[in-house]
Amino acid sequence: MMDQWVYATTGLHEKDFEAGQVLVETWEGKAEYAWDTGIAMGRFLEELRRGRLVGRRCNSCRRILFPPRMFCELCFRPTAEWVTLGQTGTVITYSLVHVRWDMVRLEQPQVPAVIAMDGAAQGMGILHLLGEVAPEKVKMGMRVQAVWKPAEDREGSITDIRYFKPIR
Amino acid sequence: MNRTVEIVGVGWSGFRSLTPDQSYKELVFEAALRAYADAGIDPRRDVQGFVTAAEDYHEGTSIYDEYTPDQLGAAQRPMHTIGGDGLHALAAAYMQIASGLMDVVVVEAHSKASNILSLPHIVAFAEDPTFERPLALHPVALAGLEMQGLISLGRITEEQCAAVVVKNKRNALRNPSAAHGTEVGPEEVLSSPPLASPLTSLMAAPHADGALVFVLADTERARTLKGEPVRVRGVGWATDTPALDSRDWTGARYARKAAQMAYRIAGVQTPGQEIDFAEVDDSFAHKELLHLEALGLVPSGRAGEWTLEGQTACSGSIPVNVSGGALGEGSLLDATGLSRALEVVLQLRGQAGPRQLPGVTTGLAFAWRGLPTAVGVAAVLSA
C-alpha cells in the first residue's frame, strides 16, 4: 500500500513561531522594476490621460483588439491602426469581494468586473471596478460607462478611470 | 536516438543597454517575426510547440509564463516555460522533436535587464536564505572568491583575465548586435574600479536588453523549409550543487558534465580538434578561462596562456567569443545562452559579416546559469 511512501513531514503551527520554538531568518530584499511601456501600452496610458480608450485594429482578422497591442496574437502580424473606442461597455462577469489579498476583511465589498467595451471586437474586455451601484444590483450583461478622474488629476494610468457605473 | 534536429531559423532584436522604445512583448514579437521569416514558416500553421526560458524575478511578475504566448504566435498551442537558460529551452525543444511528438518547435528567451532596478538584491535572493543571505553580501563576492581561488592555485592570473576582456570587447566592435564593444587596454581593465578583489568592474559583463527566437525542426521537415539548417548535433546540461560547501570551486563540474553529455550525443571524441570555434560563457572574465578548460577545448591549466598567445582570438587556433561574448554584447540574463548559440549559427551559415571565420563547420555554445549557481548548458552545432 502507498502509505509507506509518505514521509512524515514536520508540520508547525503559527504559535511555534510566535513562541520562538523554531529558528527563522527573514528577508525583505528589494524587487523593484521600471517596465518599458513600449508602443502599445505607452499610447494606451497616454490616451487615458486624455480621457479616451483606444484599441488597435488587425487588418487580417478585422478585430479591434483591446487592450491594445502592436500585434494580433491570432493572425501573428502587426496591427494596423489606432481606433478610439466608446466610453461604455457591458459587464461580462463580476464578483463581490469581501477580503483583501492578505485575507483581511473589507468593510465595503469591492466589485471587480470584466467589461467588454463598445467599439472593440466582441467580448474584448478589461478588468476594472464597478461603482455607484449597490452590490446586490450588479448583474451580468449590465451596461456601464467609465467614470473618470478630473482631467487635472489624471496621470496616464488605468486608475484615471475611477470605476465603471451603470448607465441609467 | 530517433531523429536528428536542426535550427532552421533565427531572429533577434534589441541587444542594446536600454530598449525604452519597445515593451518586452514588442521586443519579442520583432525577434519572432524575423525568425519565422528566416525559416519561412507561419507560426500559427507550421509550429507544434513553443518553449520560453524565463524567470519570475527577472520579469517582475509572479508566474511570468502567463505572458509568454501572444508575442510568439503561441496562443492556444502547446507552450511551456523553462526556468533556466535559453539553451535549456533549446534542449527541451530538441527532446520534444527527438521524441517524435513534434516536428517544429520554437524557442524564445529575452532580457529586459534594464527594467530591473534592484538586480543585486534579486541575485542575492537566489542564495540560501539561512546560511548565505544573512551575510547580506553583494553576490559578486562569489565571483571574486572563485577568481581568487583560481589565482591562488596558480591556474590563472589577473593579466590573463584582462586579456579576455580586451579580446572580447574588441571582437564586439565587429558585431553590430553588440552593445558593449570597445577598445580597452589590459591596464585599464586591471585598474578599473574593483568589485570583489581581484575582480574589477571591466571583468564583469554588463547587461543588455534583447530577445532571441530560434526555430527548430527535425531533419526531414527541415528539408522542406527554406531556411538554412544548422544541425544540433548534441546538447548537454548539468547541475553541480546549489551548496557552496560541496561544489567544485575550481573545475566547473557543471561545465565538464554538460560538455561530456553534449559531446557523447554529438559523437565528439577530441573536442579540441573537432570543435572549430566556441562561444562560451564569459559573464566574468575568469569564467571564460575556467570554462574553456572544463569544456576540453584547451588543455588543463593552459587557457590563460592560450589567451595571451592569441590562440583564442579570431585568428587563433580556437576562436572564442568572436561575437564579443557577454563582455562585449552584454549579459542577456536568461537569453544569454541563446546569444552564444546565435553567433555559432551565423558563423556556420557564413553570415557573420566582417567577423566571419573562414571554413568553420562545427561550433560549441556554452552557457552558465549565473550567480549563485553551478549550472551549465552546452550545444554542439554543425553546418
Add this chain to the structure above:
Amino acid sequence: MTMRRVAVVGAGMTKFVRRAQETGRELAWEATSKALESCEMGIDQIEAVVMGTGPDAFDGVHMKAEWLADGAGAWGKPYMRGYVGGGTGVFSVAQGWYHVASGLFDTCLVVCEEKMSPAQPHPQGAFLTIFDNFIERPLGPNLLWIFALEMNAYMQRYGLRKEDIAQVAVKNKRNAADHPASLLGDRDITLQDILDSEVMAWPVQRLDVSPVTDGAVAVVLAADNVARRVTPQPVWIEGVGWNLDSAYWTNRDLSYPTYVEEAARMAYRMAGITEPRQQIHIAEPYDPFDYKELHHLEGLMLFPKGKAAEATALGITQRNGDLPVCPSGGLLGVGNPIAAAGLMKVAELFWQLRGEAGARQVPGNPRRGVAQAWGDLMQVGTVVVMGK
C-alpha cells in the same frame, strides 16, 4: 512515427502540511527518497531530473529550482525546471516523458516541490503580481478575483447554483480523509458546512478553496526496457498534452476551458482515446476550487458542457461511482502545494492503477486514468493519460 514507451515505476511524497519545518530542499529530498525507495532504485540509476515548482515568491528563492537541486537528487545530473504556473505538476510528467521518449535518457526522476508558508504577510501575496503590470496591478487585484470572475461566468452560463458546486468540496474533503498525506481530509463535512463558510469573493466561499500548503511529490519514470526490469507493474504514460491560451484573459470566454480541451485532445490522440468517457476509468482533474473540478471535467470531455454538476449530484464521480473523480481527495482535501499537488494526482493514478491506494482504492480494477492541472491566468491545461 512510433514513440518510445515510458512508464511510471515509483512514487513518493511528503505529508502535506500548512507550515513545514523542513526547508524546500529537505521536502524535495523526502519525496525523492520515498519515490526511489518505492521502486528500489538508487540515485545512481537516475539519468536525469525534472523539477516542477511554482512561483519563486512562495518559497522566497529566486531561481528556486537551482536551490532545490540537491534535494531532488540532481547532483551532477542533467536537471531542468518546467514551469506553467499551477499546471506545472502534471506538466512535469509530460516533461519527464519527453526526456525519456527523446532517447536521451532511460530513466528520469520527476520532483515537484512547493513551500508556500515562507511568503509573508500571506502566501497570497505571491499572487499580487501575476496580473498585467501596466493595466491590472494598479487596480489592486488579488487571486480570488479571477477565480470568482470565472466561477460566476461558469455558473451564469449553465444556470448552476452554489449547492451544485459545493458538493465537489464535500466529496473531495471526505475522500481525503483516507489519504495519509492529507491536510484537510474530513469524513464528516457536509454541504451545509461549505455553504455556511464565510464569503470571500462571491461566489467563492472559504471552503470552496483549497488550503495553502507545503509539500513535495516525486515519481520515477523509465523507458520500456528498464521499467519492466524495475517492476512487474509499470504504469504507462499513454498520452501527454499541454496547451497555453492567450494572456489576454479578459478577452476570452471564461465559462469553458478551451485550453484544457486542447491539451486533452493532444493527450487523447497520443493515447488512442476516441471516447474518453468510456475509455477512462479514473479522473484526477485539478480542483483548487470546487467549481474547477466541474469545469475541468467538461474540458476533459468526460461530461458535456455544463453537465458535470449533474453527474456529481448523481454520484457518478464518487469513489465507487461509474467515473471516480479525485479519489485522492484532490487539492481541496489533500492540500494544494501548487506544483506538488498536480504531481500528487499523477501519483494517485499510479497507486490506483496498481491497486495500492488502500482505503481509497477505486473498485473494479481500473485500467486507465487521466490527471489534469491548470494554471496561470485561467490559461493553461496540462494532461497526462496513464494506463496499465
Add this chain to the structure above:
Amino acid sequence: MAFADTLEHPTEARAWKGSIPVWHRYTAGIAGERFLRTLQEQGKILGARCEPCGVTYVPPRMYCERCLKPLAESSWTEVGPRGELVSFTRVYLDLDGNRLETPRWVGLVRLEGASGVLLHYLQAPEGALLRSGMKVEAVLKPARDRRGSILDILHWKVL
C-alpha cells in the same frame, strides 16, 4: 522595427514602476535547526558525515547529496573551529550596488574535519597579506548574544 507606428521622440518613452511586495520567513529546516541550536547553545560547529561517499557536509544536511541516503544524527560530528583559508575577496559594493565606505573581506574556509568550505566574513589584519592556506579560526558571538543564526559566527580570524 517591426511596427509601422513607433515612438518618434525619446519624450514619448515611458516606464511604469512596480515591485513584488512580499517578504519571507524561512525555517532553518530539520538539519539547519539542529546545527544552529548547537552553535547557539554549545558554541560548536557541526558537520554531517556520509561515510560511504567520504564527504562531511558543513552545514550538515538531512541527506547526502551524492547517494541521497539519510544522514543519521549519529553521523554528525564536530568540526573546526579552526580551518584553512581557501579563498578570500574584498567586496566593494553593497546590495544596492553602491560603493561601500569600508569594503568588506569575506573568506571561504575549510574547517578542520569538513570536506568543503564555509562562507563568512573575514577579519583581516590591516596590511597583512592574505593567502590561501592560511590558518584561521571561527570567532563566535558571546553565548548570550547568540540567537541560532549563521551570524552567531562573527567572522574568521587569521591566526
